[in-house]
Amino acid sequence: MSRGPTLSVGGTDDANEANGRVPAPVPPSDGDAWxxxxxxxxxEVAPGVVTTVRDDGDGVGFVYEVREPGLGPxxxxxxxxxxxxxxxxxxRRPLTREGTSERASGGVPPKxxxxxxxxxxxSPAARRRVEYYALRELRLLGEVTPLALDDRIDVVDVSDEDGSGSLVVHTRDxxxxxxxxxxxxxxxxxxxxxxLRHYTVPFCGFDVDVVVYREHLLxxxxxxxxxxxxxxxxxxxDEELIDECKERIWEANVDEVVEDRRAFVAERARQFLSRQLTARNTRAWMEATEYRVRTALAEYGLAVPPVDRRFAEDRLDDLVYYVLRDYxxxxxxxxxIRDGHLEDVEANRVGERVKVIPRAGIGDGNRVPTNLAFEDETSFVNVVTQLAASRT
Incomplete structure (x- = not known):
């Protein structure tokens, strides 16, 4: 009995059978792959996402290809x-390969x-495919997410030196x-x-993540x-909810002296936002129920998913954080300002990135740009005035 598959070429004699033997499959990276x-x-860089590196057609360099899950109509x-x-x-998108990988592994957050x-x-299978693309577009790095999930990529070249307009990567091999x-x-x-570093900075009961990172970019x-x-x-x-909440707190009547401003703002914010989220969640589920009933009548057998809680608790916490941050x-x-790893914080004008100077070991003592910026003149002036008043 033959030990492997054979391919008949020409006649059926033993010599032709031996010469036409097809070798057993081997990985594409193997030099004997036929x-x-x-x-x-x-x-595979993620479930259902496969990358292939092949020789370029001109014999110089390589081609990096990505295959992602397919979607039907x-x-x-x-x-x-x-x-x-x-x-x-x-x-807000991840800033590093590690951040992208962690978000991808964490899947879809509750809210x-x-x-x-x-x-x-x-169906569950279709939902997994849709959620992959939704997560890619909403929480990860869009179409280039597979590249960030590939830990074999060391350098990214966006210089377009050859004029082709293509993104070039340097992998480990x-x-x-x-x-x-x-x-x-x-x-x-x-x-x-x-x-380079990942730590948290405490603020009003929240631990806010901070990342110091380096780009390997040409x-x-x-x-x-x-x-x-x-x-x-x-x-x-959410932004409208936050603005409305801050306005309600600002206009609230207070009968006694507020001794703990943080506790006062947090309590009022949670009360108002809980009511608003509950009301909005109820309306949204009513609309979803109406849609599914119509679909069930048309296509049979589809049920309305149960409503087990009013809203995701992490969403309420996120909204309260922003109210406390601004008030x-x-x-x-x-x-x-609360980061003990920094020597100085520099904000010059509206629309310009805030700069910081780390204490030691990062950035060679030079200014480091942040992902923060003031978006309007009012917020910039308010913070400057607040800081000036706190120093007097």
Whole structure:
């Protein structure tokens, strides 16, 4: 009996059978691979996401390809509904490869999952595919997410020296490798970001994450080391809720002297925001129920998912944090001012990145840019006035 598969070529004599023997399959990276001779490496960077590195057609360099899960027409419609729902939100993205990997591993947070429960009506397999793309677009780095999840990429080149407009990566074993993405793709500068330090800064009972990171990037920002405050994400409508809550607290009548401003603001904020979130959640589930009833009547057998809680508790905490940050803290400077790892904090004008000077070991004692900036003149003047008053 033959030990492996055979291929009959020409006649059926023993010599032809021996000469036509097909070797057993081996990994594409193996030098003896007969079915994909130009493939150098192929591996999975996330469930259902496969990367392939192959020789370039011109014989110089390599080509880096990505295959992601496929979506059918109904899944595309579901994903578009999610995009539309979150289109008005300014989402915070991970800044480093480690941050991207951690978010991807963590999956969909509770407050996002509740929104997905209302918007998605699909089989478990289809939902997993839709959630992959939704997570990629809402919480990760968009289309270049697979590159950030590939820990074999060491350097990203956005210089476009050859004029092709393509993003080029240098992997651990193959470089340069041309990708299908453009050099100016959004978030390309974060693909190979390296986390240098990660710690938390306490503020009003919250532990706010801070990351100091370095970008391994060719042809971009003169600052290679950066500082970022990782404040909570906001969902659609959250900014309006925060503004309304701050206005209610500001206009509230107080019959006695407020001795603990932090406790007063936190209590009032939780009371108001809890009521608002409960009301909004009820309306949203009523709309979702109406939609599913119509769908069930049309297609049979689809049920309304149960409502087990009023709202995700982490969403309430996130909203209260922002109210406290603006009323008890110093706005966008709240965390840097309380960060014991910093020597100085510098904010010059509206729209310009806040700079910080770490105490030692990071940035060579030079200024380090942050992901923080004042968006309007009013907030900038208010914080400056507040800081000046606290020093008198």
């Amino acid at each position: 079915y994909a001779p130009d493939v150098r490496a192929q591996y 109904r899944e595309e419609e579901a994903l578009e509904a999610i995009r539309s729902h979150f289109s008005v939100v300014n989402r 996002y999952r509740r929104v997905f429960d209302r918007l998605l009506d699909a 193959y470089a340069p490798a041309v990708t299908e993405y453009r050099a100016d793709a959004e978030f390309a500068d974060r693909i190979a970001g390296e986390r 042809g971009d920002d003169r600052f290679t080391t950066k500082y970022a405050v990782l404040e909570p994400d906001l969902l659609p409508g 008890v803290g110093e706005g966008v400077l709240t965390v840097p």
